[in-house]
Amino acid sequence: MTWMDNFMQATVIMCLGMGLVFLFVASLVVLIQISARVLSKYIEEAAVAAAAPSAASGGNQGAIVAAIAAAMKQHSSK
Amino acid sequence: MTWMDNFMQATVIMCLGMGLVFLFVASLVVLIQISARVLSKYIEEAAVAAAAPSAASGGNQGAIVAAIAAAMKQHSSK
Amino acid sequence: MTWMDNFMQATVIMCLGMGLVFLFVASLVVLIQISARVLSKYIEEAAVAAAAPSAASGGNQGAIVAAIAAAMKQHSSK
Amino acid sequence: MIKKIFLTIALGLIFVGGLGVVSTMAETTTPATQVIAQAQASVQTTAPAATKAPESAKASVDDISIKTGIVSIAAHTGVAGFLAKDGWKSLFMISIGFILLYLGVVKDFEPMLLVPIGFGTILVNVPFAGMGEAPHGLLYMIFEHGIRNELLPLIVFIGIGALSDFGPLLANPRMAILGAAAQFGVFGTLLGVMALNLLPGFAYTLKEACAIAVIGGADGPTSIYVASLFAPHLLGSIAVAAYSYMALVPLIQPPIMRALTTEAERKIKMKQVRPVHPMEKTLFPLFVVLLCALILPSALPLMGSFAFGNFVKESGCLDRLSKTMQNELMNLATIFLGLGVGMQMSADKFMSLETMGILFLGLVAFSLGTAGGVLFAKAMNVVWPKNPINPLIGSAGVSAFPMAARVSNKLGLEADPHNFLLMHALGANVAGQIGSVVAAGVILAIFGY
Amino acid sequence: MIKKIFLTIALGLIFVGGLGVVSTMAETTTPATQVIAQAQASVQTTAPAATKAPESAKASVDDISIKTGIVSIAAHTGVAGFLAKDGWKSLFMISIGFILLYLGVVKDFEPMLLVPIGFGTILVNVPFAGMGEAPHGLLYMIFEHGIRNELLPLIVFIGIGALSDFGPLLANPRMAILGAAAQFGVFGTLLGVMALNLLPGFAYTLKEACAIAVIGGADGPTSIYVASLFAPHLLGSIAVAAYSYMALVPLIQPPIMRALTTEAERKIKMKQVRPVHPMEKTLFPLFVVLLCALILPSALPLMGSFAFGNFVKESGCLDRLSKTMQNELMNLATIFLGLGVGMQMSADKFMSLETMGILFLGLVAFSLGTAGGVLFAKAMNVVWPKNPINPLIGSAGVSAFPMAARVSNKLGLEADPHNFLLMHALGANVAGQIGSVVAAGVILAIFGY
Amino acid sequence: MIKKIFLTIALGLIFVGGLGVVSTMAETTTPATQVIAQAQASVQTTAPAATKAPESAKASVDDISIKTGIVSIAAHTGVAGFLAKDGWKSLFMISIGFILLYLGVVKDFEPMLLVPIGFGTILVNVPFAGMGEAPHGLLYMIFEHGIRNELLPLIVFIGIGALSDFGPLLANPRMAILGAAAQFGVFGTLLGVMALNLLPGFAYTLKEACAIAVIGGADGPTSIYVASLFAPHLLGSIAVAAYSYMALVPLIQPPIMRALTTEAERKIKMKQVRPVHPMEKTLFPLFVVLLCALILPSALPLMGSFAFGNFVKESGCLDRLSKTMQNELMNLATIFLGLGVGMQMSADKFMSLETMGILFLGLVAFSLGTAGGVLFAKAMNVVWPKNPINPLIGSAGVSAFPMAARVSNKLGLEADPHNFLLMHALGANVAGQIGSVVAAGVILAIFGY
Numbered sequence A, B, C: 001m002t003w004m005d006n007f008m009q010a011t012v013i014m015c016l017g018m019g020l021v022f023l024f025v026a027s028l029v030v031l032i033q034i035s036a037r038v039l040s041k042y043i044e045e046a047a048v049a050a051a052a053p054s055a056a057s058g059g060n061q062g063a064i065v066a067a068i069a070a071a072m073k074q075h076s077s078k
Numbered sequence D, E, F: 001m002i003k004k005i006f007l008t009i010a011l012g013l014i015f016v017g018g019l020g021v022v023s024t025m026a027e028t029t030t031p032a033t034q035v036i037a038q039a040q041a042s043v044q045t046t047a048p049a050a051t052k053a054p055e056s057a058k059a060s061v062d063d064i065s066i067k068t069g070i071v072s073i074a075a076h077t078g079v080a081g082f083l084a085k086d087g088w089k090s091l092f093m094i095s096i097g098f099i100l101l102y103l104g105v106v107k108d109f110e111p112m113l114l115v116p117i118g119f120g121t122i123l124v125n126v127p128f129a130g131m132g133e134a135p136h137g138l139l140y141m142i143f144e145h146g147i148r149n150e151l152l153p154l155i156v157f158i159g160i161g162a163l164s165d166f167g168p169l170l171a172n173p174r175m176a177i178l179g180a181a182a183q184f185g186v187f188g189t190l191l192g193v194m195a196l197n198l199l200p201g202f203a204y205t206l207k208e209a210c211a212i213a214v215i216g217g218a219d220g221p222t223s224i225y226v227a228s229l230f231a232p233h234l235l236g237s238i239a240v241a242a243y244s245y246m247a248l249v250p251l252i253q254p255p256i257m258r259a260l261t262t263e264a265e266r267k268i269k270m271k272q273v274r275p276v277h278p279m280e281k282t283l284f285p286l287f288v289v290l291l292c293a294l295i296l297p298s299a300l301p302l303m304g305s306f307a308f309g310n311f312v313k314e315s316g317c318l319d320r321l322s323k324t325m326q327n328e329l330m331n332l333a334t335i336f337l338g339l340g341v342g343m344q345m346s347a348d349k350f351m352s353l354e355t356m357g358i359l360f361l362g363l364v365a366f367s368l369g370t371a372g373g374v375l376f377a378k379a380m381n382v383v384w385p386k387n388p389i390n391p392l393i394g395s396a397g398v399s400a401f402p403m404a405a406r407v408s409n410k411l412g413l414e415a416d417p418h419n420f421l422l423m424h425a426l427g428a429n430v431a432g433q434i435g436s437v438v439a440a441g442v443i444l445a446i447f448g449y
């Protein structure tokens, strides 16, 4: 197999690879969005619950805020 | 081997099995009771200790009471 | 192989063994002392830090004192 | 809501599987799947669904072009696999896997086991993924080195031993007899299997019958242990039945218990249990081992592992080891045990009338065990009328720790709100655990293991 | 200071190694090493460095005298081994091991992996210690039963799954596309390998090229998995390159990111992420498995293990298993994975131009991945100008969780101190983890695995 | 009281064993055991005690009747096995197992090891249980895949490394010499074995002698490692002797120490130890590995594992791995190591004059090590009279961490209530751990391993 053959094959693999990666990830995004729509009623409730001051349910909204705060702190302390 | 043969064998296994299970468990009960008698002096002490208000030794009497209490709570909350 | 042969061999193994064990451990001591000398500046600092009343850095000086204290306590309680 | 999504996935998969059946039956290829079909021609569509690409594909990378590359990849997608002959079976099994996840997570059916089994079922049935294939498929390795040699069930038993407390049994040794009586769930089922064999289509061998009957012991690792020796091809169905019905005990037992007892019997109060010295707990696992060694050595692998864990726990001076057994050892073994059982959930093993039979017989086994325990308690009351036993406790003898004991307590409280049966029922419960190991041991002994 | 000592040891070893080269080249023996050399005559100095004593030595204990004993032991010291032919290579590799320990502990380069790899490297290269030899060398056993069968990378993946949080991705699904774009680090590198093959001395095969390219996925276990299948002899170099460059992400990425973006682009603020329901997190790993089963079964061993860990974590009812996966399972697998990789760091495999090439190509791969992500984000802004993406987030698509996301956030804050990109970058980051598994799966699929 | 029950069980078993001897000697069968004896006729009573039922039994399930079933089960009970020829030996070994449990739990003799070994001993000796049999007996699998390949001792060594603190040794490096001197316990015992060979009935080979001598290193895993290579058939006795005498150090050492020292010597106060920088602790395991690689590669498997654990602990940035090594890895390996050692405690291996010899020689080894350390400290005081060493510290050089160091401290306090020797003794103690690995390495090197 000449170098050129190998190079062509590498190019083919690259095209197939990038294509399939995009296909996979795009399908995943579609699935996420469909499930989000199906679950939207619940999500809104969760958002309302998270917006409430008590936030006792430990939803991941609080986690996001905490993550950002932690990230800020880490950054500033560096 | 006919079905009848198989059925007979299953019956035999059942008889042997139930017999041996009872034999085993009965022997175990006898062993438990012998050891309980041998240890009775200590057990009485333990019972006295458990009856005392301090109950600092963490005997399993306390655990039994706790288990019952927990069971009641669980039941009522269902 | 006669018993005498075996005994001689055991003696040889003993001599080689004790020799090599001492050689190994002595080399290790030398290495420890070289590294201690190289690190001496830092060690003095550590000693000073440990001597200071705060001892906040959790150096192993404190650990040594604690170990001795623990050992004393254990001994006296036996 | 999550239930709907789960079920939608599962039903969707079954539906697509159904389409697959139709398409393979019609032996036609629609234009849309033409390219795929061409590629499949070289992929030998007659091969079992969950196979890797043939060796030839591995070698011929000489001439990848965009077109052949797409064709080759397309031919090895799961979609192609599912559309191939028998591919719908894989799809069906994958949907079974999703149902197991649903039962575990949403319905809380023993999720510790059903989630790993469900995931294993999904993974092993994906075509071309090769996760169940020798020599290096992950599930294959787990099954081969963890289950076929009976290692993981025994290790789980060490962990269960380290988690068990025999205090309630020692406080009330008479209860142990009920743990023996409930083993009628095992041996009665044996006759049930024979009865089922009278129906056309069912022809379980005696060994298979025994492996199925052990479901009546209501003890997962014991069922897996016996099945891996007697009927490895039924391992998946047996494990799923055993764990599912254990989770269903609160539904299965009450009607049987109510039907077999009178209101007066359910109100029987039992006398206080005796106090137990810690030393008794330490000695108990040694008694069990000794007895097992003397009269039933076939049960020793299971019983010895169990007693080892319990002795380490009760010895009082091995907290390090005891905690490791209760947590890391137990959890690691459970994860791999579940995945390995999933390995046996392949279409050719699971999709058969036998599996239906096992699911039915498992229900029979739990019911017979419950009835056996209750009726024997009643019989004891006839023979020894003073100091009677509340027959509701009998049902706890099937083990299924601690659900069965809670069921007894709950029905007792229904009859009389001041009658707490829990401690007595727990005694029968842990005795049932020992009883089912003994029952399994007898079966192993009879067949010369 | 500790740095000096570390480097002194390493350089000292390299120096002694150099002496060894000179002495073997000169083929002369100095008087001081005469006795040793005599002994070596019987030890076949031509044997590979890291070999045990020959069988003959084991048998002939008949006639140990002090003299022959000293000679025999001296002939099997490491000193003698290092002075033997090719012994300097072992010494060189041992110093590489010390450098890895130094990078891990002092420079904080992924110490969880580099310390076990470094120790493995040291141990496997000591002559006459036999730690890498069949059948009972510790490192040999770990490699053979943990890595050659791809077991440990998959178990580490279960652990990573149980540690991953896909919340940021679900909150911002568009970010997933950047995790795909960054896989140009993998496939672009494939062309880079081919370009390097034009230089004399480099002749990577296509499979080797693919194994190297996967370094661009910035995911250690994936690299090890593919390398163990495609190029086991390069496993050591590939693993070291992958983990080292992951640790170097904060140095490699910023210059590329600054060069490819304008000040205005770096100031782009992104809209708030949407709230995510816990149910979505539970379903996400199932979607991943389903998609992987449908369109890329070759990626299933990695993706399925990953999803299994993540599902157990997000199921919400399996805390026991989830904690075991995150801690014990993950840590145990990491220890042994590192030691086993060290096993492949032997002189004959590592000391070659190929390793230099891999170190260079690894850097290329990380750079291409970074550039791919950033440029694709810019392209998306051209195509969909409203609701633009800050291209700094693109670089987080390489995965290297969570360093790459922190780098994006840091550069964003430099441009605008009120612009927090972390959550968005984390979304691209976890998408990159999935992306690299998909990329690896495509490569496996093309070669028919 | 618990002591009485334990001993009653053990003595009871020995008694029944004795009856067995009598009955087999008399070659008569009492009427009561007639049925059993008939069944045994087909079970080949001449087979070794711990064997499963013959294959023929497995096949012939065709014709189970109640009578043949009872006969067959009765023939495979432990009772029948114990009454068969050589069955009393199994019973004797089981009582040894109970004695080990008693020593571990009640007498607190290293229960972490003696309890698993004791349980292993009991389980492996039950007739017809097959727990020690190839290919799937639990103990067989543990031994074959964990001990014969030396895996578990090395993993335990990683854990011990992660638990060790070399601070006291670094604070006082001179103490290390005492850790070398105490290895006279190993090499002196070698001569002791030869002396014992002069008695009729004893004929240990040189390799066996070496495996026994390593008991003097007072280090369990080292003993098991060498024994598994040199004399697997003695592994059980050697492990039991090593762990038992380690637990007995507080009884064995004081009389020897008192006999060899004067009151004045025991009152010697030692100067304060120097401070130690954390960096020194980090570098120490690397020095050990380096030295081992240079002058004694045969010790590297043990020493490298040990140093790996210690380096991970002292690196300061690997807490996750360090805790896993100290807890889960260590505990899991200990459980299986103990069970696997028990596997070698079968009647034919343990019930011999050799075992008696090993128990005696183990005591000799500990005594010689103690004496060696004390006398060498006195010798050092003669050679370097200023800055003298309290010879009580010498005995701590046998390792047996930390009991031996506590003994030194205790005797020091007896002589002078203000003289704390603990830190110095701990230095000698951890040096003794290294010393015994070196001693084992020399022995391996001489035999060409």
Ligand code: NA
Pocket (backbone or CB within 6 Å): D216, D217, D218, D219, D397, D398, D399, D400, D432, D433, D434, D435, D436, D437
């Ligand atoms: Na049961």
Ligand code: NA
Pocket (backbone or CB within 6 Å): E216, E217, E218, E219, E397, E398, E399, E400, E432, E433, E434, E435, E436, E437
């Ligand atoms: Na990636």
Ligand code: NA
Pocket (backbone or CB within 6 Å): F216, F217, F218, F219, F397, F398, F399, F400, F432, F433, F434, F435, F436, F437
């Ligand atoms: Na020692």
